[in-house]
Amino acid sequence: MSVATQDTAIRTGRIARAMIYLVLVLFALFYVLPLYVMAVNSVKPLSEITGGGMMALPEVWTIEPWLKAWSTAQIGVEPTGLRPYFWNSISMVVPAVAISTVLGALNGYVLTKWRFRWDTILFGLMLFACFIPFQIVLIPMAAVLGFLGLAGSTSGLVLVHVVYGIGFSTLYFRNYYAVFPTELVRAAQIDGAGFFQIFWRILLPSSGPISVVCIIWQFTNIWNDFLFGASFASGDGAPMTVALNNLVQSSTGVKEYNVHFAGAILAALPTLLVYIVAGRYFVRGLMAGSVKG
């Protein structure tokens, strides 16, 4: 019975345990409910939903809502479906994640292994940047993107997400490298390795886990962003979240709930997949982003 990893000293009675399981399962149902609602209603005809059958399994199974959400639904003025916006998001997320992760790794390396005066204060300033309400930068950012000719473009959003993602990626790598033995760096220095060689040959090969954590965090955050997308790229260059919101909020015609649900799942799918495949790293990222240690 005893699990070696965590043998809690606490003992509970049988009735208490039954209650505990009951509560845990009820909460599990609460968390699963919206996903269930989205999933079942995305594969049934609209009439079944409006007829009061939201909780029921579909009587007629159909993938029509998915096809519609993906390629023909009215988003804004064009009946393009979410497809072009999905690719907008992809082409925004990939470079933004890559750049912010690389910069974060280098920053973390410098801030822990090449310490200098004021380094903690500089890091604190970078870290605080993660927590500002982004409303405070919206106005100048809109002006600067307009000035650079990047307004409404994916490149503009990449820039924005890199800038406001650096703080977290630096935090991850800094905390990770802080416990990386400094003696290894010193040994490599004596062996004649330079700044980049030490990073490349000594630190990076051991940075797999934290890189995964960082990439997942940045991917999730940037993919799920709505504020920047809505502020700087609400037209053809809009990311998935903005397009989904436009789809759901559109006031013309019949409300096609099944299409909305299919679209919502489409928007959630990439991050959900990442969560399913690498949930362990996702949780680690969440924790490292909150309990700094």
Add this chain to the structure above:
Amino acid sequence: MQSKSEVDFRSRLQIWLPKIVLSPSLALVFVFVYGFILFTVYVSFTDSRILPFVDKNGDPTFSLIGFTNYEKLFSLSHWEISLTNMAVFAGLYIVICSAIGLLLAIFLDQKIRGEGLLRPLYLYPMALSFIVTGTAWKWFLDPAIGLENIMQSWGWVSFSFDWIKSRDFAIYTVVLAAVWQSSGFVMAMFLAGLRGIDNEILKAAQMDGASNWNLYRRIIIPQLRPAFLSAFVILAHLAIKTFDLVIAMTGGGPGRATELPATFMYSYTFSRNQMGIGAASAVIMLMTIAAIMIPYLYSELKEKT
């Protein structure tokens, strides 16, 4: 000695490389975060209405007006509603998330079979966009097709649940969705805290005759202080930044029933062409978050170095 100067150059480069590598990130942060903050503060003291800040002749489209925007801001009922909603939303959000998080963490820590299955179920909402969460809850709570309709079709004809359409109750539906999204995360934080407690302390307390209730109340929960603090800071900052969820669920309505400072700022800046007031509201938001985050970050960083 040519080789010597070459060596000198390379050694000196090695000394400067770390700072050179760090500088682009620092420059970005200083310009795009701190520079922009100063700029927004400046805009909040002007009568700017829309972008761009200069007209075709290169003349500025605004003038300095001192604290007028702040005076106007606090006389607007719209802003007052946003602040009241914020207080209700943040208070309930933080308290309920912490309570659920703590409860689930304690329960999960009782050597539960299937913990590995339950934990990811509690946590997955955190991976979703608020827009997705908002869409799901918006339709699930919609009286026409959602919960009310379901209950009635199951035979409970008098069942009524139209909070999302109600001026008095809509804000609570936003709380519900936000709690759904974040409470699993708080659970994970508390669970990590619980797992970090030395088991020998618990054994010692049991030897001393502590009941389970006392064990948690007197020994375990007091040791979760750091987790409580982190949860509070994270939840408070998420609450103040809440924007997408409201946009997706209620659009701030019905009426202004679910307006929050973030939605207020957005609509004054981009839809109502009252940029000065929008900037002023953003400054107030920043100051609120700074009052929470700066002491927290300061103490965290100080400990570590």
Add this chain to the structure above:
Amino acid sequence: MGFLDIDNATKSYGAVEVLHRVDISVEEGEFLVLVGPSGCGKSTLLNMIAGLEEISSGEIRIKDAVMNGVHPSKRNIAMVFQSYALYPNMTVGQNITFGLEMHGVPKGERETAMAEVAKLLQIEQLLDRKPGQLSGGQRQRVAMGRALVRNPDVFLFDEPLSNLDAKLRVDMRTEIKKLHQKLGTTIVYVTHDQIEAMTLSTRIAVMNGGYVQQLGTPKEIYDTPANLFVATFMGSPSMNLIPVRVRTEGNAVYAVTQNSQGQEISLTFFQPSDRLRSYDGQEIILGIRPEALTDVEGADQRSAHVERLENMVAVTEPAGSDTFVTTTLGGAECVARMRSDADVVAGKQTVFAVNMEKAVVFDPTTEQRIL
């Protein structure tokens, strides 16, 4: 001019000077041990020699070339770290040759050098393993191999044995000593363990509070410690320090103190110096090593001057090879090292032999040895 010269080297962090004017000259082939309690500055000094920390003032020279500001890799030194600092992602072989690779040594030469070192250290069968798969002793060998392969002018060891268990530590100590005797390399070795310092070194620098307290051969340090710190830090159990009053009567000089019953007793100094005579009537501290305070049969037969005194035995601690006996002299608790079968019983009187030839004396105010 030595092989490695540390000339007036100081280290300060801001306004705080942590290492004060260190002057050490190491000859080629010497084994210098820097020993002291933690925080004494020994590791800082080693890092300064390595180039891992800057020298605030003064000079460090290797083979007469000034090393201040020279990059660690350009000093032709090698270092063995406390944690061994083996690169976890590389195999043992790659670990050993990494430094050569960084210095642009061609692959063929690297392989030859590695094979040689692996043979010397008997780690040939480990070359393809990762550090994580090695035992503590094997890691230690690999770390030494990585240092040896560079064929450096100076080897630096930073507490290399402190992560090993007691048995292995003794084995590796012998191994390092053998290696030094075989290769005749110049070594600077940092430790907090005074036994390591005594057994390994050709010379010891005892450090405390950022000062070199004494620099000398192990015998000098042990027999004639420069001050109270060195006297107590080196040797285990540490030197007995007994407060005594000096009394001169003609040529003879006596150390007057009390036995455990509080009765006055006196011990005659062996060949007292004029300095000591000048302390007539004053309190000083008499230092006697445990092995110089023993049972009569165990006393050093070759000593020119052994005194006897009867005193109460407080505690006996049989340690197998010896029996340690605690007693009180001049109000101070003293440890005597007796033969294992010495006939002593706690609470009974016994006769102690004091080897006054080995006794040293200290001024209680300056804490320096009275020469």
